[in-house]
Amino acid sequence: MGQYRRHVFVCTIGKTCMAAGGQEVFDVLKKGAATAGLQGVVRINKAGCMNQCGHGPMAVVYPEDVWYSGLDAEKATRILQDHVIGGDPVGQFRYIAPPGDNKLVDDA
Ligand code: FES
Numbered sequence: 001m002g003q004y005r006r007h008v009f010v011c012t013i014g015k016t017c018m019a020a021g022g023q024e025v026f027d028v029l030k031k032g033a034a035t036a037g038l039q040g041v042v043r044i045n046k047a048g049c050m051n052q053c054g055h056g057p058m059a060v061v062y063p064e065d066v067w068y069s070g071l072d073a074e075k076a077t078r079i080l081q082d083h084v085i086g087g088d089p090v091g092q093f094r095y096i097a098p099p100g101d102n103k104l105v106d107d108a
Helices: 015-020 022-035 073-085
Strands: 006-011 042-047 059-062 066-068
Touching: 006 015, 006 022, 006 073, 015 022, 022 042, 022 073, 042 073, 059 073, 066 073
Parallel strands: 006 042
Antiparallel strands: 006 059, 059 066
């Protein structure tokens, strides 16, 4: 077990996720976790490119190692409630791809 019940990384620095709304997804998760009183229990971090460019905004939730793609504020709210708080990953938003780099664009 890590230092947090859940540790979430949201791609906000890579250019395709940022252009697709990564910052908004991060804000929803960060503020939602704080509002739920989970400071020190769950951690929401900004992350650089996860080498899945073009599928974003991307996020990954540990310790379950569940990756999400194509997020927006509404989906982030659902992930916050069901997975980050409730412990139940949201299957319909899951990112399923072969391990490793899965970029759609070359210059991200
Ligand atoms: S910019 Fe988000 S995965 Fe590359």
